Structure formats: structure tokens, C-alpha cells
Amino acid sequence: MKLRKVLALTLAAVMTMSLVACGGSTETTEAPATEEKTEAPAAEAETKEEAPAAEAEAEAPAGVPTYSQVVVGEDYTDLTAEIKWIHHKTDRAEDGTIDAMIAEFNKVYPNITVVPEAVTDYAEDSLLRLSTGDWGDIMFIPAVDKAELGNYFVALDSYENMDKEINFANQWEFGGQTYGVPYMAGAQGIVYNKAVFEAAGVTELPKTPDEFIAALQAIKDNTDAIPLYTNYAAGWTMGAWDAYIGTVSEGDNTYMNQKFAHDADPFADPGDGTGIYNLYKILYDAVANGLIEDDYTTTDWEGCKGMINRGEIGCMVLGSWAFVQMRDAGENGDDIGYMPFPMTVGGTQYVAAGGDYSFAINVNASDDNKTASMVFIKWMTEKSNWCYNEGGYTVDKDGQNPDMYSAFDGCTVLGDASAIAGEETLLNDMNAESELSFNAGGNAKVQRIVEAAATGSESFDDIMADWKAAWNDAQAYLEIEAN
Amino acid sequence: MAAMTKAPRAQKRTLGQWAKSRDGQKVFVMVAFMIVPLLLLFTFTYLPFAEMVGFSFYNMKYIGARKFVGLRNYARVFSRDDCFGALKLSLYYMGGSIVQLALSLYLATILSFKVKGGNIFKGFMFFPYLINGIAMGFMFKFFYTRGFVFDTVLQWCGFELENLPYWLKDQRINNVSLVATSVWRYFGQNMVLFIGAIMSVDSELYEAAMLDGANRFQQFKYIILPSIKTIIMLNVILSITGSLSAFEPSYVISSGANGTATYFVVMHEIAHTQQKVGLASAMAVVLLCIIFVATILQKLFFKYVFRSAEDEDFNATAKRDKKLARLAARKAGK
CATH class of the missing domain: 3.40.190.10 (Periplasmic binding protein-like II)
Incomplete structure (x- = not known):
């Protein structure tokens, strides 16, 4: 009898250990799923190649388009992805502005699901999350040394191209590449x-x-x-x-x-x-x-x-x-x-x-999520009117003050x-x-x-x-x- | 450990036999029970602490490269004015904790006798402890604002607004204002702990004392105080170490500005605003040492002060026995 009890206890211990291990194993099971996803857009890219050949050729080798290559409202409208966005605008999350903008975005891109998360103590919290690597797809760049940008974020485009698209392209520029787009300017x-x-x-x-x-x-x-x-x-x-x-x-x-x-x-x-x-x-x-x-x-x-x-x-x-x-x-x-x-x-x-705070994309995200994030960021900059509504100085070069x-x-x-x-x-x-x-x-x-x-x-x-x-x-x- | 020492001794038994034996099962049960809490303790307490001690030898930010600087961070902790200057503020909090303990001991003693509505009072006085520290901060910010709650109440009592100080602006009293909020919050908790301890005192002792003609104060002094000295000591130690690491009132109510930055607030500022993680870690280690020293000193102090009558008697008899033994030995020698 006693032996059974002991066995039961050790079993319980082993099971708790395996529970802990489970936390790790879910990640590994997720990985193949994302691989499957990446296969799908590859097929999409092929179909695209047939129609607007010139454009697709430019995109195909990189996998992820650059900021200036994306034409908002035309490209990637059938892309399916779920992207997570952490931001500091708790007030705008509460009054529904963020949800309204995402709903508007989904009218054009119905298959891109944007999951926003408003973080209260953003300046500190985001830095801690950033160091873990697994924080989502889009975040507002916290206080990071410019030299570190490339370790955490995707280069959106060359500074040269970016400067034609937006104001303040130099804010998060390092080594000729721009890593962030301000959501508004002041x-x-x-x-x-x-x-x-x-x-x-x-x-x-x-x-x-x-x-x-x-x-x-x-x-x-x-x-x-x-x-x-x-x-x-x-x-x-x-x-x-x-x-x-x-x-x-x-x-x-x-x-x-x-x-x-x-x-x-x-x-x-x-x-x-x-x-x-x-x-x-x-x-x-x-x-x-x-x-x-x-x-x-x-x-x-x-x-x-x-x-x-x-x-x-x-x-x-x-x-x-x-x-x-x-x-x-x-x-x-x-x-x-x-x-x-x-x-x-x-x-x-x-x-x-x-x-102000700038959108940036996680360098560890899958290519699909990177593409979806790029589209989302450009849409937010050009179409959302967020900057104007906040009384911001225009970020989009063609925007209005x-x-x-x-x-x-x-x-x-x-x-x-x-x-x-x-x-x-x-x-x-x-x-x-x-x-x-x-x-x-x-x-x-x-x-x-x-x-x-x-x-x-x-x-x-x-x-x-x-x-x-x-x-x-x-x-x-x-x-x-x-x- | 037990397994390793026992195994070689019982060489005749096979491993299977050992596992079935009482000794082996003891070890299994011990390991099974201990592994979860120990694992948690190690992962979430000792591992981060060891990491932090490691950080204190580096010049580093949260992200980016680290540079080993040896003891330079510790040297800086001692050479900066703001680190140890901030510890002076702990004196305010220590003073506050003494007031707090005295108040809670007094109330606990009263409430442990039969008092009308005692439980309601207990509830009301314990309630502040349940309020979230951040919420409390916001509450007291308004409480102390010029012409708001506190000033209004004082005006009802006949004070003129012009004669009242600015509770948070005036640097002579703003720390006292902050300490008061911490006393308000924690005295209820101390009181409940004291009441719990007092309840465990045998009520026959009171009766006996009353028959002997002892009044309430004498009962307190000779029955209650000696009986609950352990819990008093614990509370004093907790309060003093707590006042060395005071953070919430200063951080939430005045955000450490205007001369109210305690050691912890300074540390927080250095770690998070200036991002000198190494220096802040060194400060934390230094504070830990200070708390160790303070705790040991208090232990020694209490050992001296609270030498109870029994202990003294025990010592006395021991001494007397020795003396008698010596005398006997001398006699025998003759």
C-alpha cells in the first residue's frame, strides 16, 4: 500500500514536471503551423506573378515587400494572417478609436486579423517584452539604441525611399535603413x-x-x-x-x-x-x-x-x-x-x-506576418487619418495639417x-x-x-x-x- | 542527500529492496513533496537574485552589450550623495513604524478585552490594509491637496486655512505626511496580528491576576507583553526592514520629487529612467546587506531587552548549581 502511495506521489511529481515542459512544447508544435502558412502565400505570389508581372518580380525574391513597394488598397488584399500589435494608447483603446480603425482596415483587408493590446506602462513594459523576442508583430519602438534596431526590428525600407513617403523618416534611421514610421507627429x-x-x-x-x-x-x-x-x-x-x-x-x-x-x-x-x-x-x-x-x-x-x-x-x-x-x-x-x-x-x-512613437515590425515574425504588418502600418499612415484626428503634424508626405x-x-x-x-x-x-x-x-x-x-x-x-x-x-x- | 549517504551503508540490499524499505520510501516522499516548492523557490527567487548579483558587476542597460567593471558600481553607490542620502528618509519611516506598532499594540490590547462592537472596529481598522497601494496613492494625493479633504476637515475643527501647511509641498513636513499614509495602511494589519497573539494567552491567567489585584495595565505589562514578545519582535523587524525599503507612498503620491525619494525610489529611477541596471543592482545588494545588518542588530537588541524572567531564573539556578558544585569540589578536595 505504501509503495503505491509513493508511486502515486512520484507520478504526480512527474506530471507536474511534464506540465512545465508543455509550456515549451506548444511553441514547437506551433512552428510547423506557421510553416504551412508561409507555403500558402508562396502559392499566392505565383498566381500574382501571372497578372501584374513587373510588380511581383520585384517582390518575389525578398519575400517581404518594402514600405514603398506596398500600394495600400491594392496589394495583398487576399493575404491571411493574424498580427499582434502592442501600443501605449490606452485612452484610444478605451474609447474605441483603435477598434474602429481596425474595422475600417478590415474592409479592405478582410483576412488580416489585427489583435491590438494596449499597455499601460508602455515605456518600461515594452522594453522588457522586447528583450524576450516573442512579443507580437508590431510595436511602437521604445527607448532602444539605434545600433540595436536591426536586432529587434525589420528594416522597412531604405532611408532614401522612406524620405519620399513620410516626414521624419530619419527618426529611426540607422545605417541607411529606416525601421520605424511615426503614428503621428507633433x-x-x-x-x-x-x-x-x-x-x-x-x-x-x-x-x-x-x-x-x-x-x-x-x-x-x-x-x-x-x-x-x-x-x-x-x-x-x-x-x-x-x-x-x-x-x-x-x-x-x-x-x-x-x-x-x-x-x-x-x-x-x-x-x-x-x-x-x-x-x-x-x-x-x-x-x-x-x-x-x-x-x-x-x-x-x-x-x-x-x-x-x-x-x-x-x-x-x-x-x-x-x-x-x-x-x-x-x-x-x-x-x-x-x-x-x-x-x-x-x-x-x-x-x-x-x-511620436513609431510603428515597427518584429524581426522574428514569420514572412507572412511581416508582410501583413507592413500593409497595416502603411494603411495606418496613409488612410486611417489617425494623425490628423489627434491634431498631429502630418507624417504622410501628402497629408494635410x-x-x-x-x-x-x-x-x-x-x-x-x-x-x-x-x-x-x-x-x-x-x-x-x-x-x-x-x-x-x-x-x-x-x-x-x-x-x-x-x-x-x-x-x-x-x-x-x-x-x-x-x-x-x-x-x-x-x-x-x-x- | 539522504539517499546518497544511506545507499553505501546498506550495501546488502539491492536498489529495488531499498526503494521498498522504509528508508527508501521516506526519501521518495520527501523528494516528491519538496521538489515543487523548491523548484519554484529556486526559479523565481534564487535564480533571479543570483542574476541580479551578477548584473551588479557589469556596466549594462536592459538591452545591448555588457561591460564587466568589477566593483566600480559598488564604489559608486558609496560615493554618490543620493543613494545614502535617501537612506536618511528611512529614519522618518522607522519613526513611523514605532508609532504604528505602539498604536496597534494599544488598540489590540483594548480590543482583545470585551469591547462593544469590537469586531466592527477591527474590521474598520484592518480595512486600509486591503486597499491597493496604488489606489491609496491617488487617494492621498487628493487628501493632501490644498483646500481638499484634509484641510476641510481641519477647518471644521477650527483651523484657519492660512495657518495650515502645504502637506506635500513643504519640505519640512512632506515626508511626515507620506509616512502617515503608510502608518494608516499598516497599523490595522499589525493590530490583527497582535490580537491573534493575545488571544492565545490563557484567560485563567487574567483571572488569577485579577484575584491578586492586578489592574489592566499590570495585566498588560506582566501577562500580555511577555506572552507575545515573539510576535512583537517579528513585527518590529518587519517594520524596520520595511521602512528601509519604503517605496509605495513616496513613488505613488509624490513620485519621489521634492525631497521625498527613498532609497527604493532612487534605485527605481536609476534602473528604469537612467537604465544603469548594473548600478541599480549594486544598490539592491547593498540594501540587502544593510537589511541583514539591521535585522541582526535588532535580534541582539531584543535578546538583551526581552530577557524574560524565566530565562533569568534559569541562568540564576545554573549559576547557583555551578557555585555549589565548585564548593562541593573544594570540600571534596580538602
């Missing part, structure tokens, strides 16, 4: 309430930091609105200030990716109201002069949308993507406006524009240029090493400016000196030539 300015500015007697939009501070002061004196709402507590809203470095602050779209890392003293005051120094000085001065909310530690991101809509807030420093949310947050959507950042370099106001960008007339709109070949990872390395993390989640350093200005614990020059030291140490550690 311009960097300031979202403001026109009615509040009018009530304060500010008739002309400020063009320099001094004019801007004067405008904020006027709002404080003449209205009940909070002149500048920092959104300090949310954190990432503070990091939004980094977006004005380079194109806006220096009037040079090569600064951010090519010169910044080599600059021995990027935080010096040039004395003419430009530069990174004066960019952050605006924030410091606004806080020091009491031109922000009373208690910045308890700001509420969701609440601020309604507040600016009702005219309780004068302006907020946020990218153009925020415009639509502010406009739709209440009944006074017409009051919301968008203006260029108040900084004039050599008589011109520059506006930085750039792609929303009206909100009217204040940008007369400004020079530039996208940041790519890094010099061989130096693609330089800025990332500098960001990580110096821990200032410009445009890479370095919220704490901007929050520090607010704290220092509010409590008087540090002068602005102290902070800039500190940043310079961190920057120079990182340059020394990484052995980067600084001048």
Missing part, C-alpha cells in the same frame, strides 16, 4: 487659452522669454487664472521642457543629435535670451515670481484639461498632441490655441517637429536631424551617464528647478553649474571630444 509649442490672454490684455503672442514672463505677469495681475500650470506632480509633463532644446533654443536642428553631446558648456548663458540656459530660466523665473499654481506638488493631470478649457489656466508647456485633449475637455474648445515657443534666435522663431498650426505661419518648422554616422548612440550614452536624460524621462532635473525656485534653496546658476559638471564628467568618462 510640433513643440505652448498650449494656451486665447480668452485668458485676451482678458489679460496680451494681444500679441510673446516671442521672447521676457515677453512671455511679462504676459504671464499680466495674466496674474488682470485675471484670476493661473498663468502657467506646471503639472509638476505628473513628472513627465516636466520632462516636456526638454523638447525645446536644439531647434527652438539654438535655431539649429542639428544641435540635439550632433552637437549637444560634444558641447563642453551647453548650459552657459549666451546673453541674448536664447539657449538651453534661457529655456529653463523661463520656468525658474515663472516659479520664483509666483506665476504658477499655488501648490505644485498636488497638480492633477486629468484635472488640468478641464481647467484650461474653462479658462482657469493661462498656458501649459506641452507638445501639440495635448491640444486636442485640452480642446475636447469642455465646452470652450474654441478658446484653446497653440503657439510657438517664445524664443527668437536671430530674428526667427523656430519650431521643432518630430515623430490641422488648423491649429495656423500660429506657426512665419516660423521655421524643422525636424531634428539624425546623428552623424557612428555617433548614433552618443546622446543616449551621455544622457544615461550624466543622468540628466534630456528627452528621455529626465523629469527629476526639471522638477528640481521648480523646487529650487519655490524654496530658494538653489540659484538658477547653481543648477546650471551642476548640470555642466555632470555633462562634463560624462564626456570625460565616455571619452567624448568636447569643445
